[in-house]
Amino acid sequence: xxxxxxxxxxxxxxxxxxxxxxxxxxxxxxxxxxxxxxxxxxxxxxxxxxxxxxxxxxxxxxxxxxxxxxxxxxxxxxxxxxxxxxxxxxxxxxxxxxxxxxxxxxxxxxxxxxxxxxxxxxxxxxxxxxxxxxxxxxxxxxxxxxxxxxxxxxxxxxxxxxxxxxxxxxxxxxxxxxxxxxxxxxxxxxxxxxxxxxxxxxxxxxxxxxxxxxxxxxxxxxxxxxxxxxxxxxxxxxxxxxxxxxxxxxxxxxxxxxxxxxxxxxxxxxxxxxxxxxxxxxxxxxxxxxxxxxxxxxxxxxxxxxxxxxxxxxxxxxxxxxxxxxxxxxxxx
Numbered sequence: 001x002x003x004x005x006x007x008x009x010x011x012x013x014x015x016x017x018x019x020x021x022x023x024x025x026x027x028x029x030x031x032x033x034x035x036x037x038x039x040x041x042x043x044x045x046x047x048x049x050x051x052x053x054x055x056x057x058x059x060x061x062x063x064x065x066x067x068x069x070x071x072x073x074x075x076x077x078x079x080x081x082x083x084x085x086x087x088x089x090x091x092x093x094x095x096x097x098x099x100x101x102x103x104x105x106x107x108x109x110x111x112x113x114x115x116x117x118x119x120x121x122x123x124x125x126x127x128x129x130x131x132x133x134x135x136x137x138x139x140x141x142x143x144x145x146x147x148x149x150x151x152x153x154x155x156x157x158x159x160x161x162x163x164x165x166x167x168x169x170x171x172x173x174x175x176x177x178x179x180x181x182x183x184x185x186x187x188x189x190x191x192x193x194x195x196x197x198x199x200x201x202x203x204x205x206x207x208x209x210x211x212x213x214x215x216x217x218x219x220x221x222x223x224x225x226x227x228x229x230x231x232x233x234x235x236x237x238x239x240x241x242x243x244x245x246x247x248x249x250x251x252x253x254x255x256x257x258x259x260x261x262x263x264x265x266x267x268x269x270x271x272x273x274x275x276x277x278x279x280x281x282x283x284x285x286x287x288x289x290x291x292x293x294x295x296x297x298x299x300x301x302x303x304x305x306x307x308x309x310x311x312x313x314x315x316x317x318x319x320x321x322x323x324x325x326x327x328x329x330x331x332x333x
Contacts, residue, residue, distance in 0.1 A: 035133055039071035046070045055106075055122040059207050065200035068133070069126045074104035076118070079325045082107045086325070095325060097121040099128040111322035113217050116210030120184050123207050127180040130200060139175075145193045146178040153186070185211045221316045228309040235302045239295060246291050253284055 048056070052074050056066050077085065085105045086098035096117065097106045104125040109117050134142065153159055159181070166177045182189055183197050184207050197204050260277055263269055269277070 039067065039133075042071045042073060043067060046073050048074075049076070051076055051118075052122070055119045058116070058119045058210065059123040060202040060204070061123070061126070062198075062200055062202050065123075065126060065130075068129045068200070069104070069122065072099065072102060072104040072126070072129045074106060074122060074125070076106050076108045078108055082325045096323060097125045099125045099132075102129075104129065107323070107325050109323050111319060113319065114214045114322065117214045117323070120207055120211045120214075123184045123201070124180040126200070127183050128176060131176050131179045142179065142193075142196060143175045145190065145196075146175050146182060149182055149186075149189050149193065150178055184208070185215075217319065221312065221319065225309065225312050225316065228305055228312065232302065232305050232309060235298060235305065239298050239302060242291070242295050242298065246288070246295060249284075249288060249291070253281070253288060256284075257281055 048070060052069075055074075056069060059065075061069060082095075082105060085100060085103075086095050086107075087100075095107065096109065097104065104122070106118055106121050106125070131139070131142075150159075150163070162181070163174060163177070166174055170177070182193070183201075183204065187205060187208050189197070194204070201207060260281060264274055
């Protein structure tokens, strides 16, 4: 029976070849998955604060969602630091968070009426990080789904205006923004999109509920302001019209009283005519007093409504100020 004799040199060559192939495969894998490797290292190095962990919990982030959140080294920032890290595209638009240079920054909104706003912002920015990491094919598929859902929402004037803002300030990023906005603010997006988001959030409805809750604070104030503004406009028109009528009536009554006095002085009226006409003028004067009291009452009502409107405006302004990072406090010395 013949046996093949393997020399020590040939064994070494085989091992060397296997090692080289393995190294080549590892190099290819690292190149293809370089973003994942970078992310994994970032996750290992990142230590989330209790608040960031709470944000992840309240938005029901899965392990996949937390991975991309922690890979982005999220931080909660006060106004001055936040403004240095997040660009403000337009002066009239408040910025609540941003995903910049691979990191997530969240503005630390402290108003208790806006509970949930930081959590929803965290989920929103995490979805930006996820979108950026999608492959070209995956983006094309998700973009088609996003655009289909957006087409159904064209009646939502606020969303349409918001997307127009992104088109002005971040051209080419509309689908990226839709991916975050629809994913955190709108329910019932269709099975394919829901399946996509379920990889990152166990219960996406919880995020939508948080958004709805704090958005309702703004919507309620807006609705009240608009209602009071309409009431003030209507009442002002009524006061103006009633005052004009009152002034014309006063002018006419003054003329009639002057004529009556002139005729009474000349003795051209009988006693019966004098008493009758004088009574008629007194009745007109009494009706004028009633009209004047009605106008005064309307003016008082207008003033009360105006005070309510101003108080509501102050409340609204304070609320909007609380999410406006540009209103940084003066630095201490």
